[in-house]
Amino acid sequence: MTSSARWRAIGTTAELFVTDESELVEARRILENELEAIDLACSRFRDDSELARVNTSPGHWVDVSELFLEALHTALAAARATAGDVDPTVGRALRVAGYDRDFAELPAVRTGRVKFVPAPGWRLVQVDTRRPAVRVPRGVELDFGATAKALVADRAARECARTLRGGVLVNLGGDLAVGGPAPEGGWAVRVTDDHDAGFDAPGQTVSIVSGGLATSSVAVRRWHDGSSDTLHHILDPASGRPAAEFWRTVSVAAADCVAANIASTAAIVRGAAALPWLDSLRLPARLVGLDGVVARVSNWPAEAVA
Amino acid sequence: MDERQGGRLSAREAALARAGRVKRWVAGGAVALTGIFSAVAAHALPASHSSKQKAVQAAPVAPAIEDGGDQQQATPIAPPEQAPQPSAGAGGGGAVSGGS
Numbered sequence: 001m002t003s004s005a006r007w008r009a010i011g012t013t014a015e016l017f018v019t020d021e022s023e024l025v026e027a028r029r030i031l032e033n034e035l036e037a038i039d040l041a042c043s044r045f046r047d048d049s050e051l052a053r054v055n056t057s058p059g060h061w062v063d064v065s066e067l068f069l070e071a072l073h074t075a076l077a078a079a080r081a082t083a084g085d086v087d088p089t090v091g092r093a094l095r096v097a098g099y100d101r102d103f104a105e106l107p108a109v110r111t112g113r114v115k116f117v118p119a120p121g122w123r124l125v126q127v128d129t130r131r132p133a134v135r136v137p138r139g140v141e142l143d144f145g146a147t148a149k150a151l152v153a154d155r156a157a158r159e160c161a162r163t164l165r166g167g168v169l170v171n172l173g174g175d176l177a178v179g180g181p182a183p184e185g186g187w188a189v190r191v192t193d194d195h196d197a198g199f200d201a202p203g204q205t206v207s208i209v210s211g212g213l214a215t216s217s218v219a220v221r222r223w224h225d226g227s228s229d230t231l232h233h234i235l236d237p238a239s240g241r242p243a244a245e246f247w248r249t250v251s252v253a254a255a256d257c258v259a260a261n262i263a264s265t266a267a268i269v270r271g272a273a274a275l276p277w278l279d280s281l282r283l284p285a286r287l288v289g290l291d292g293v294v295a296r297v298s299n300w301p302a303e304a305v306a
Numbered sequence: 307m308d309e310r311q312g313g314r315l316s317a318r319e320a321a322l323a324r325a326g327r328v329k330r331w332v333a334g335g336a337v338a339l340t341g342i343f344s345a346v347a348a349h350a351l352p353a354s355h356s357s358k359q360k361a362v363q364a365a366p367v368a369p370a371i372e373d374g375g376d377q378q379q380a381t382p383i384a385p386p387e388q389a390p391q392p393s394a395g396a397g398g399g400g401a402v403s404g405g406s
């Protein structure tokens with residue numbers, strides 16, 4: 001038997017499950033603290049965030065917190081691991097493509113001019129780890145949307161496992177991290193297109209006992225650019241355009257949530273090439289094509305027969 | 307040809323020979339310097355790659371980092387200890403993983 005709590009935070013849904021009901025309040029406090037800290041450090045939509053200061057100070061060293069540094073290192077490591085398919089320098093590309101405010105505040109149809117610009121590339125980011133401080137050249141704007149949420153899930157799950165009794169599952173908008181002992185039979189997880197859909201949404205239910213699981217989908221966070229085109233939020237850094245729609249939804253299990261989220265995002269960008277890439281990394285994954293046909297790699301379980 | 311004329315001719319030939327040697331040294335030096343400058347420039351200003359070329363790079367170069375950043379950080383993508391198992395929805399949890 002588990003207890004849970006669910007609330008809105010950082011533009012998405014935060015959800016928490018614990019195996020020991022008496023630890024739910026403290027687990028929520030830990031997660032809320034992590035969410036507040038990451039929002040202040042890394043939000044692209046807050047003028048007072050550290051990220052906003054870095055993005056609006058091109059050519060200058062900007063002192064940053066240890067948390068910002070960790071988030072940046074995570075994002076740069078993601079870029080290296082995916083040869084730039086998940087790149088934190090997509091900030092400007094997202095902004096000029098129309099994703100320039102919290103998604104809930106975006107108009108259904110974008111009236112301003114939408115442009116597509118390639119990401120300048122993560123190699124341009126300079127880090128002074130001793131101060132610590134960060135400097136980006138003019139034209140480079142950072143966005144940690146592909147990794148920061150997963151980082152918080154991992155940090156909160158680890159802290160809960162370290163300080164509380166029992167096990168915990170942290171779910172931030174579909175990015176899951178688990179810590180401590182799992183319940184009997186594991187943590188049941190429904191993988192589907194939209195994290196806000198219910199547990200009975202079309203998809204598959206699996207159980208996990210450790211690590212992380214993340215899902216990326218082009219079926220959510222879409223907006224119109226004023227013409228006939230519908231855009232989605234996963235940009236191909238090479239072009240600055242929404243990634244070509246080959247997979248509708250990709251779910252990946254990994255050693256932690258950051259790894260799972262990097263892989264699921266990169267898989268959307270890579271299209272057909274994602275299958276051998278995920279397999280080479282031994283990452284269990286479920287990939288749903290635009291036609292609904294499901295592909296599985298690296299021991300992702302088959303759908304249960306009804 | 308008197309002795310003075312012979313001396314002038316010898317001096318002229320010697321000067322021409324020295325000039326020839328200097329020309330050869332200058333030409334050789336120019337070639338060598340060109341090679342050195344080319345090597346230095348190639349090292350300092352590597353060719354930029356198109357986006358398509360970037361996608362197939364086998365070992366991306368670490369970002370410019372001052373003061374010993376995490377250039378040696380290992381790849382952050384590791385598989386789970388155990389792959390997900392089939393589930394009918396029993397057990398704890400009830401979490402939904404989807405796009406956001």
